[in-house]
Amino acid sequence: MAKPFRIVHNSLNLSSDVKILRAAEYASFLEAEEVLQAVKVRADEILKSSEEAFELARQQGYEDGLEQGKLEHSEKIMDTLFESVAFVERLEHASVELVSKAVEKVIADMPNEERIVSIVKKGLGTIQNESAVTIKVCLTEVTYVENALSSIASTFPSMTMEVHGDKRLREGDCLLETVMGVVDCKLSTQLKAINKALTRRVGKAS
The missing domain is CATH 3.30.2320.30 (ATP synthase, E subunit, C-terminal)
Known part of the structure; x- marks a missing residue:
């Protein structure tokens, strides 16, 4: 029995070998694909905002010329990075769990x-x-x-x-x-x- 979907280059694709897809399998595919894409989009946004925050803090730190100012900006950078990592980790867990359940459903439906x-x-x-x-x-x-x-x-x-x-x-x-x-x-x-x-x-x- 052909696998109904597979992950290729970080996106979920329907297998070309599958001619008929059960409604439940298709629903699982759409749900899993939606979460994976949401994770990627949000991760890209977080990366961009983190880079912008880092550059802004770096410039401000140099312009202030104060050790205390540099320290405060460094702390803000670290806070931003930790928040970003924590957010992505939560999304990763949710998406992996969802896709895993979708795979389990498909396998369970097999004779x-x-x-x-x-x-x-x-x-x-x-x-x-x-x-x-x-x-x-x-x-x-x-x-x-x-x-x-x-x-x-x-x-x-x-x-x-x-x-x-x-x-x-x-x-x-x-x-x-x-x-x-x-x-x-x-x-x-x-x-x-x-x-x-x-x-x-x-x-x-x-």
């Missing part, structure tokens, strides 16, 4: 079979050099992965694969066991990775 197979494929993509792997998933999702095994194997032809159910795992959980160790591909783990990636991207946008 269980498509979701777990996508998770397995994504995990296998991180260990392409391994020759043998045991795929462990929730007991209720073993059949889904087994049915898609030929398709999965065609994507990773150099690997031999076995599928096992693990009663300790929940739906959306996936562990890949190799001779080198265990790779955690749980959905919750991948969502955390998405959250971190969004935080970094929004931080760059500001």
Whole structure:
């Protein structure tokens, strides 16, 4: 299943692979895009005002020629910068949380079979050099992965694969066991990775 939207150059774009977009997905897209753009616009405004305040304070400090005046202007500059950072951090948190929730909604709407197979494929993509792997998933999702095994194997032809159910795992959980160790591909783990990636991207946008 194609991803409905993706982040490109700090903006949210609809994926060209998606032919039909659910109403809920489109609403999530619009809401997330609006917040991301608001963060970028506000961050640009704050940066500009901070630079102007810094230059004004610098000029006034030199013109006054007084140490006390320079100190006061420096303090004002620092206050402005801290306020700017705090404001952007609040917006960043809000936008990351919103986009993360939108992503979670889209994933939750996927059929269980498509979701777990996508998770397995994504995990296998991180260990392409391994020759043998045991795929462990929730007991209720073993059949889904087994049915898609030929398709999965065609994507990773150099690997031999076995599928096992693990009663300790929940739906959306996936562990890949190799001779080198265990790779955690749980959905919750991948969502955390998405959250971190969004935080970094929004931080760059500001």
